[in-house]
Amino acid sequence: MTGALPQSIELLRAENLRRTLGADESKTKALRGVSLALQSGRSYAVTGPSGCGKSTLLYLLGLLDRPDEGEIFLSGKSVARADDTHRTRLRMEKIGFVFQFHFLLPEFTALENVMLPMRRLGKLAPDEMRERAETLLKNVGLAERMNRSTGHLSGGEQQRVAVARALANEPSIILADEPTGNLDERNSKMVFELLASFAHDAPRAVLVVTHNPDLAARCDEVLRMKDGLFATA
């Protein structure tokens, strides 16, 4: 990867990632040796046709899945084959996720959803957690709706809650899988700007998997995938 700013640091590096999905006759080589590095302060877009391996790559980088081959380094440390407890801890402290369908817990309010990662991490006092969650929700324009059940929010609002939740534990990396896939143009723009500002305001990296070429063009770097490989590789 190229284009890193002089002061930026490498937050995540993946080397020769391979992943096969399915079994027997339906086996598909989703990733066929992908390598990349994420630098702090930059945003990345991964684009490509459906089924090219974008989401698979994102799940591997986010330690939600394990590669068949290859290695992942987080802050310089190998994590691809680390035990589940260690990987879970890293997800909690260093990675924030935004999924296409927001994936909020409908049994909880917007505020409670944002507090869930903080409560699990347990670094802040209850009042501090609440205060931080309120601030995050205000930042995504949901100051008036934070005590609503997420089932009563619109799609755009739900996705903004998901963004706030992803930022809750101040992760160094945000991984977003089609974060604007189900949003109208106005909401898409708002969500993307939130994510982009997150990368540029602090030494963090944002990687967005998207079909949206406009959105991709606004990222610092665009990585095009085809048949399980980066097209530029």
Place this chain on the structure above:
Amino acid sequence: MGLILQIAWRFLLAKKRAMLMSLAGIVFGVAFFIVAQAQTSGFESFFIRAVWGTNGALKVQDKFQNNIVTSMAAGENGDFRVKLSEGRTYVEGIAHPAEVLRAVRSFSEVRGSSEVLRGRAVAKSGFREDECEVNGIRLADHLAVSDLAAQVRAGSLADFARNPQTVLIGAKLAERLSLDIGSGLILKQGGESRRYRVAAIFETGVEEFDKRRVYLDLREARGLLHEPEKSSFIQVSLDDNNRADVVAAHMQEVLQHDVRPWQKSEKTWLQVFATLRISSAITMGVIISVAALGMFNTLAIIVMERRREIAILRSMGYTRSDIVAIFVAQGMMVLAAGLVLGCLAAVAITYGIERLPIHIRGIFSADHFVVKWSLWHYVFAAVLSTVVVLIASYLPARRAAKVEPGEIIRGAS
């Protein structure tokens, strides 16, 4: 743990219908288990209490002598001798009751002992005559080894104690002979007839005793039965009647008299009860297994439906143990409610069954269902249901928590 419980509680509330089904299964299982236990052991306990209250815990009866013969091996030296037991010779009754009574009372486990002379006689009233079983006793001694005082339905034991010309008579026998308190009664034995008055009518609840038994003063019985010295047996009660078999074995060895614990005397009926208990346990086992299977299915479906939430929580940093704890906590919450409701239902049903009119006249008499109230039934039900729910909630949760979250999210997207 507060966070895990909160998530579990919210998840639980979101699946009210499924959880109500599980709850119903637990309530039903717990209540049925307790009620079945109360019922099954009720009649057995009633029977055992009646036996203890009437015949005591054990009886020291016929004297025996071991027949020992000495065999000589036909070896080179011919001096190898072996003592062989060739059975026992029994002498009916107790020839020296005072001595045996003294020996019996020296056992620390013995609470009370009563010398009894038993014999057959014919009881004759103004209306009819019937066979009876005369039991000569010393009232004070016998009250210490039986529930006779509590079994008296009408009349007075004091009258019996004061007047040797009175009898205590079983309720069924009194009914057959149309006898009441103060009625005259003739006891015939060996061509001799003696006249008595009914001092009290007792009812043990055991048909066999109530339709045959008559109590007489011991000295009066000796005269009637022409038995001046011997006794038939010594009835013994223990501090812990359940240890009668152990104490009996020891006593038999020391006293050289046949000693029969209640477990042996009532073996036939106890086996019937044991068979009924096994049969009931099998039925209960099947029903509880079906309820457990239902619970397992419900929780397995709930976990499956929650796979997406599991993946979300895992992506946020919730560990596999957290996930398992969330679902086990849900199971435990339903269990807690199920146990409370199940126990309350069991109390209500048992109470209702206890008042169910039923006319039993056989090995014992009862006019309503007999149940046993025991805290242990509730404890067993709680332990059993906890184990079942733990397994039913733990297994599917552990399985779901093992899956890599990416795999679930890929399927859910």
